[in-house]
Amino acid sequence: MFHIAVAFDVPAERRAEFVAAALVDGRDSLADEPGTRRFELIADSADPGRFYLNEAYEDEAAFDAHCAGEHFARFFAAVEEYAEGPTWLIRGTRVEEHAVAAG
Template identity: 70%
Template sequence: MYHIAVSFDVPADRRDEFIAAALEDGRDSAADEPGTRRFELIADADNPNRFYLNEAYDDEAAFNLHAKGPHFARFFDIINSFATGPTWLIKGTRIEDPQA
């Protein structure tokens, strides 16, 4: 499974707009993109205006399909004028333990 995690910083007065856009992206991606397995929006515990997207896909190709899709584009169309990010935190394939 392919995982990514990114962070975004947003102005306090645009916080609700960012949350709505991210939740819409996640909801629509999960509904329309079969390779999307997890799409989580997480608010930072110490900074209320920092958010993390924690996502999982079947493989890197599924993520690339998502990144070229309409939901991804709409999300960035909405947030590009006010959000700082994405700052990449992780990008890669989970290593499974064959003995677990």
């Protein structure tokens, strides 16, 4: 499973707009993209202007397909004017116990 996590900083007057755009992106990506496994929007508990997207995909190719898709493009077109980010926090493949044992 391929995981990514990114952060966005959003001005107070645009937070509701950002949340709406991110939730639509997540809902539509999960519905239309077979390789999308998880799409979570997380609000930072200490900074009300910071949001995280925590996403999981079948593999890196599924993430690349998401990035080339219409939902991704629509989200960035909606938020690029005011949101700072994405700042990459995580990008990689989950390490499974059986992979470590096979070593």
